[in-house]
Amino acid sequence: MDASEFAALGISELDTFAVANGIRPVLFPIPDMHPPHERDRDAFIALIEGIISGASAGQNVVIHCRAGIGRSGLVAASVLVARGLTAPHAIKVVREVRSPRSVETSEQRAWVQGLEGVFNLDVARCECI
Known part of the structure; x- marks a missing residue:
């Protein structure tokens, strides 16, 4: 979400509230119904x-956007791709556990697809799903 979405929802101070309550927010604005900008x-x-x-490392991680479907689904599916799932499988898993509408647009699906083979993380392949 970007600053205008936080303001429209009346939660422009959400990051300050989070920090005051021991949560470390990491904001990464993605336009609604779109993937991140290529830049x-x-x-x-x-x-x-x-x-x-x-x-x-055992930290709790929360991924959210305004509705918790499109952009959040894109991020969650991207995590699964980084862990070794194919993009179609990652999107299928996110849709099964969150919403059939997750990763809402063809552009978002293409973004997740474009991440296949990008990550060289020293983590075990995700076999738990």
Whole structure:
């Protein structure tokens, strides 16, 4: 979500509230119904690596957007691709556990597909799904 979405929802101070309550927010604005901008690809890859690193270290990780479906689904599916799932399998898993509408648009699906083979993380292949 971007600053205008936080303001429209009346939660423009959400990050301050989170920090005050021991939560470390990592904001990565993605336009609604779209994938990240191509110029943000390297930062997005770093975001996914950070999510995996934090979760692997036992930290709780929450992925959210306004509705928790399209952009959140894109990020969650990207994590699964980084862990070794194919994009179609990752999207299928996210849709099964979150919403059949997750990763809502063809552009979002193409973004996740484009991440296959990008990650060389020293993590075990995700076999738990």
